[in-house]
Amino acid sequence: MAMAYIEPAPIKDKENPLESMMSRFDAAARLLGISDEMYDILKVPARQVIVGLPVTMDNGAIKVFEGYRVIHSNILGPAKGGIRLDPGVNLDEVRALAAWMTWKCAVVDIPYGGAKGGIACNPREMSAGEIERLIRQYTVAMLDVIGPDRDIPAPDMGTGPREMAWIVDEYSKAKGMTVNNVVTGKPLVLGGSLGRTEATGRGVTVAALSAMDKLRMNPYRATAAVQGFGNVGSFAAELLHERGVTVVAISDISGGYYNASGIDITAAVTYRNGNKGTLEGFSGAEKISNEELLSLAVDVLVPAAKEDVITDDNAASIQARMIVEGANGPTSASADEIINSKGILVVPDILANAGGVTVSYFEWVQNRIGYKWTLDRINRRADRVMKDAFDRVFETSQRYQVPLRLAAYIVAIDKVSSTYKFRGGY
Numbered sequence: 426m427a428m429a430y431i432e433p434a435p436i437k438d439k440e441n442p443l444e445s446m447m448s449r450f451d452a453a454a455r456l457l458g459i460s461d462e463m464y465d466i467l468k469v470p471a472r473q474v475i476v477g478l479p480v481t482m483d484n485g486a487i488k489v490f491e492g493y494r495v496i497h498s499n500i501l502g503p504a505k506g507g508i509r510l511d512p513g514v515n516l517d518e519v520r521a522l523a524a525w526m527t528w529k530c531a532v533v534d535i536p537y538g539g540a541k542g543g544i545a546c547n548p549r550e551m552s553a554g555e556i557e558r559l560i561r562q563y564t565v566a567m568l569d570v571i572g573p574d575r576d577i578p579a580p581d582m583g584t585g586p587r588e589m590a591w592i593v594d595e596y597s598k599a600k601g602m603t604v605n606n607v608v609t610g611k612p613l614v615l616g617g618s619l620g621r622t623e624a625t626g627r628g629v630t631v632a633a634l635s636a637m638d639k640l641r642m643n644p645y646r647a648t649a650a651v652q653g654f655g656n657v658g659s660f661a662a663e664l665l666h667e668r669g670v671t672v673v674a675i676s677d678i679s680g681g682y683y684n685a686s687g688i689d690i691t692a693a694v695t696y697r698n699g700n701k702g703t704l705e706g707f708s709g710a711e712k713i714s715n716e717e718l719l720s721l722a723v724d725v726l727v728p729a730a731k732e733d734v735i736t737d738d739n740a741a742s743i744q745a746r747m748i749v750e751g752a753n754g755p756t757s758a759s760a761d762e763i764i765n766s767k768g769i770l771v772v773p774d775i776l777a778n779a780g781g782v783t784v785s786y787f788e789w790v791q792n793r794i795g796y797k798w799t800l801d802r803i804n805r806r807a808d809r810v811m812k813d814a815f816d817r818v819f820e821t822s823q824r825y826q827v828p829l830r831l832a833a834y835i836v837a838i839d840k841v842s843s844t845y846k847f848r849g850g851y
């Protein structure tokens with residue numbers, strides 16, 4: 426099964442995505458005591474671009490799509506963020522996602538600002554040719570926005586290596602030379618990086634092991650349950666197992682699978698790959714529900730499927746000692762308080778699933794130096810980035826006496842605002 430890497434993005438709060446993101450930002454900014462001026466600087470995107478994209482459809486008719494690119498911040502370096510194709514894409518959402526990328530890159534200390542792009546369209550109803558013309562049109566419209574030293578797109582919902590290759594081609598034509606580091610998430614032959622597909626699951630594992638170390642948990646005596654068996658969940662389960670953790674439960678859309686003495690993860694991956702991508706009918710375990718999986722008495726719970734699975738309806742029943750958020754926004758804001766009051770350690774999404782964007786950064790670095798690193802080197806460096814980020818956030822949470830989620834925002838906002846202070850403005 427081909428599993429594309431997509432750059433992390435937060436959940437869509439259908440009411441007002443920008444406000445929901447800003448509420449966490451606000452809490453951290455208050456704790457840090459940043460000035461009103463700095464607050465405004467960090468809040469307002471640096472650049473917001475809306476373009477009309479006329480595309481000839483297969484039936485000969487011209488249809489005009491609306492495309493967006495928002496650079497939230499480029500204080501730390503070129504902006505970074507995916508491009509999504511979805512009928513619901515709008516400026517407000519893209520703005521929220523762009524700001525979120527700023528904080529995410531800052532937490533793991535990679536020298537990028539945050540950006541996001543999108544085109545309001547339904548790729549499921551378009552032919553490959555129509556999507557290609559749309560992507561090429563978008564690239565041309567954004568020629569003065571994107572660039573290896575300005576703003577580096579990547580895959581997001583509805584885009585993958587194929588679309589990134591088209592962007593490289595169109596951008597390169599305009600520049601009269603091959604510029605492959607204008608995007609990340611490219612096919613390997615075009616300058617993509619080894620290790621990128623498994624990078625997020627791998628980072629989740631490093632975050633989990635770092636947290637276990639703080640709680641003085643021995644991985645060889647620990648148990649884990651992983652919800653979701655796609656890109657993030659299956660690699661996380663595999664690597665946790667490799668590091669000695671007994672993964673007693675896994676799940677996907679077909680339900681949960683439990684085995685007290687440990688699931689054979691390699692067998693589960695092989696089964697899924699030969700079974701149209703689902704675990705349906707997997708026999709190495711007892712069938713449970715996704716809801717039951719969440720309330721198992723395990724040491725580590727890894728929600729790696731979708732947003733809002735731990736809510737105030739089920740938070741009280743969670744028995745795990747720690748939650749490592751592989752998915753984006755798996756814990757609702759109201760559940761946060763219940764989970765915290767139970768003393769469960771939560772490694773937040775913004776930190777736990779940042780392994781993917783870290784290896785995207787490595788892709789760009791390799792393109793810039795014109796050299797390919799070995800998988801071993803990539804993994805070692807990515808692990809180091811994740812471990813350092815975890816330690817920084819953990820130390821901040823102790824200093825401010827706040828949960829890791831708030832601490833992650835504090836680390837990010839502090840980094841961007843102090844960089845701004847050094848650089849100065851008008």
Ligand code: NAD
Pocket residue numbers: 428429430431432433434625652653654655656657658676677678679715729730731732751752753754778779781
């Ligand atoms: P994926 O599509 O590869 O896998 C999703 C998995 O979740 C599948 O096994 C699916 O069957 C399962 N699932 C879907 N709905 C479910 C449900 N209701 N209950 C239980 N399982 C369900 O997706 P992915 O790339 O692994 O992403 C998973 C989460 O991680 C998403 O929230 C995504 O935003 C986030 N994330 C992904 C990456 C990445 O690099 N892929 C990076 C950062 C964050």
